[in-house]
Amino acid sequence: IAGITQAPTSQILAAGRRMTLRCTQDMRHNAMYWYRQDLGLGLRLIHYSNTAGTTGKGEVPDGYSVSRANTDDFPLTLASAVPSQTSVYFCATKEGLLNNEQFFGPGTRLTVL
């Protein structure tokens, strides 16, 4: 049982390039989230999805898009990467819509030059 997998583990990207970070879960959790972690700022929510077919914006959604075609996958796309998007990105899941704990993936370290 893998839980939550994220790919790639790390990536160096030229500014202006398009990039999709992948997140896959095998726990069949309804809710999924994308956060970015920056030094001194903690984790900030980018986008979320309550269930397959629905998505919502978090605190810092600009420059990012998501889709939720099925329960297991929640990709995050940077349409045209900028250096300020250099960060560690975490995908998370939560069972149900109650305030249960969130489970986090291992993270993707992205550097935009």
Add this chain to the structure above:
Amino acid sequence: AQKVTQAQTEISVVEKEDVTLDCVYETRDTTYYLFWYKQPPSGELVFLIRRNSFDEQNEISGRYSWNFQKSTSSFNFTITASQVVDSAVYFCALSDDSGGGADGLTFGKGTHLIIQP
């Protein structure tokens, strides 16, 4: 709007000392949930505890204990007899009841705890 403040950016103690990590939160909701997560040097985020706003009982789990006080909007975390393996960044987080809690967690900026041998 929700807000979580962890005023201690970094704490360094010697092994076996007790240490308390502070967390102060702001929310307009009467129903909310508080969390602590641990991020060791390896980078993963590990869930430690969840507490809802109607349960003010303190909790103890081994060397870890949590003190929830609604009167001061605080949810502090104490490690007793600290060990080197406790070295990590600790995050306090908040989720309110709007939208069924499906709009994510609001995190504090984290406290980097260093336990020196």
